[in-house]
Amino acid sequence: MASELPEIPGHLLAEIFLRLPAPEDLARTSAACIAFRRLVTDGSFLRRFRRLHAPPLLAFLDLEGFHPALPPHPSAPAAAALAATAADFTFSFLPPHCGWIIQEIRDGRVLLARDHGADERPPVFRELVVCDPLHRRYVTLPPLPDALAASVLFHPAPVTRMPWCEPCLAPLGDDDTAFIVICVVHCETKLATFVFSSSTGQWLPSACKGWSELFRGRRESAVDSSVREPTASNSPLDPTFLRRHYAYGCFYWESTMAKRKDLLVLDTRTMEFSIADLPSKGWGTLGVAILEAGEGELGLFGIRDEPAGGKPDLCYTVRQNKGKSSGQWQMVRTITLGSGCLHYIKASTERYFLLVSADAPRWVGSSFKMPDLEYFSMDVKKLQLEKVSVKPFGAALSRTRIYTNFPPSLLSSPTI
DSSP states (O other), rough: OOOOOOOOOOOHHHHHTTTTTEEEEEEHHHHTHHHHHHHTTTTHHHHHHHSSSOOEEEEEEEEEEEOOOOOSTTTHHHHHHHSSSSSSSTTTTTTSSSSSEEEEEETEEEEEEEEEEETTTOOOOOOOOEEEETEEEEEEEOOOOOHHHHHHHHHSOSSSSOOOOEEEEOOOSTTTTOOOEEEEEEEESSEEEEEEEETTEEEEEEEEEEEEHHTTOOGGEEEEEOOOOOOOOSSSOTTTTOOEEETTTTEEEESTTOOOOOEEEEEEETTTEEEOOOOSSOOOOEEEEEEEETTTEEEEEEOOOOOOOOOOOOEEEOOOOOGGGTTOOEEEEEOOOOOTEEEEEEOOOOEEEEEEEEEEEEEEEEEEEEEOEEEEEEETTTOOOOEEEOOOOOTTTTTOEEEOOGGGGOOOOOOO
């Protein structure tokens, strides 16, 4: 008589499940039996799994709402499962005394700021909330203390341009229910930061650096000598056009000064500002995406403005971090995009970016018809464009945020 196979110990099962290639595989495993589900939904196991696997792109949000990934996108089943839950991406569970505007989405959490309306000039430091839309929970952040606010609002005086504040949501740490919000304040003469930790419930001052100090001696980084260098009273960034990226513990901002190829960098590990160079080619005015290329290397996607032969190219460049070429950008791949269409990069996260493609507007009878927009995602690990959805032109110019998360079956515990 054959002997029965011994039961596999839980710690070995955990090591096996950690090596499953995708979160969807883990979700199917959790449905196999009660013992597997108990192991897979354990908080310590999920923390380990999240460190090893990037969550899939499930949707994107803009002024018109929540847009899940549709078939045949590989994340469509998980996106459909998310839509079938009680998740609320209209944020109706937030305090009703005002409207709210999305500032950042990260690790399934959403940072929002109070909407003061088009007719009212908003304060520099707006009311902020961090929420978990899957479980309809939120935390309202306390206002920045007056003494901290005064350090940037009234010094030095007078100012010709009021400071503006950009709230950022830091990545998930070891504690699944804790979060950190960093407010980056862009002043005429300097950058300042204030950091809120949900663990302490307090705001603290952090990095501060002058524009002139940041850009000192960097005239040579401009494409030509006509590009002026920022002075003590000239911020090189415009909040109307500014885009932020995150990779490997750093936030990156594209310069909005014409013909400059600078990146403003905030290292959240040291809370220090610096300036980095964009590659000399392979990017243009149609946006860039900065992602984690793997092994600590920074990846950059851009669309060439004037490609040879009239067909636009999507260029992938990686900044080397080893050997003699460390710090240099190297072109890895170019992908030819469809001709006769406008293509631009709309949003990015650590692993994915959204590319929008649209035909040119045209006259139909006596009316001007705007084209539908096709949204494609690119996974830096696969280097393959995959259609996410198609939507009317509508709020095409509004800010778009990518929503990544693990399947709902793996998110039984609230993160707020």
